[in-house]
């Protein structure tokens with residue numbers, strides 16, 4: 639079982655190191671391949687996603703990804719910015735479905751940005767589309783007739799892109815509590831009207847799933863007012879990116895949210911995927927040893943589940959994370975003082 643490890647920038651290497659320790663602790667025949675991404679790759683190869691890294695991804699059964707982003711490269715042409723590594727991998731590998739579970743861990747209610755009684759009910763899954771939307775539409779800057787600078791990014795989806803992510807949402811809801819909420823901005827955006835129409839059409843094959851729709855502004859409000867109402871959310875690339883960061887603070891910290899990016903490619907061991915914490919590179923705390931590695935460790939658990947079909951090992955890792963939190967081994971993001979490696983140690987002890 640080959641895992642490509644792309645740690646990236648900022649806190650990416652620190653949190654990925656702890657996730658790798660957890661994987662190596664398990665009695666599984668894993669071999670690790672290492673590749674450069676992001677600003678680190680730009681520094682070494684002149685590109686955030688070099689050919690060598692793509693070749694490494696092609697050889698692996700799954701990718702464990704850290705984070706990318708480095709303010710030193712903010713002025714670079716957009717195609718060379720560190721973030722292009724993760725966008726490029728998702729696109730090149732056809733990873734169109736991003737699964738972002740947000741669940742309240744026992745004992746974490748007081749860390750939530752919400753009142754504990756409301757927060758306690760959170761157990762939702764955000765299904766974010768990853769290969770389309772405003773991220774990948776035509777974009778550029780130009781001068782207007784009067785000489786003003788103008789920037790533009792085109793938001794677009796075709797029906798096949800919406801249908802395939804809607805199917806992922808319906809299938810996920812079917813395996814959970816049977817409720818799917820599709821989030822769009824259909825009162826304003828043409829893209830969203832098409833999105834809504836196609837989700838409704840797709841729903842005809844899922845009579846057992848209760849489908850609802852919310853405008854994204856209302857959804858953002860509902861997520862803090864009554865997050866317990868959500869089971870599975872399906873939404874586009876941009877809305878999913880924003881709502882999942884919001885959901886992370888509802889469960890206590892962005893340091894707790896993992897993600898799995900999946901496509902249609904099957905490997906010998908399962909579905910090929912890229913697994914990463916939803917947080918970015920956090921350059922302000924990079925190298926200080928205080929980043930929370932639990933989102934990276936939970937991403938490794940997702941990798942075991944989806945790409946290596948090791949559900950028992952994935953459950954074991956998730957239980958060890960839950961026990962670590964329950965026992966009060968908390969990083970600064972959660973009001974504690976445990977370092978990145980101490981949190982990794984605590985998870986290993988509980989495995």
Ligand code: GGG
Pocket residue numbers: 703704705706707721724879914915916917918919
């Ligand atoms: N681990 C997530 C990460 O590195 N995020 C940085 C980033 O550029 N993300 C873009 C996105 O998720 O759409």
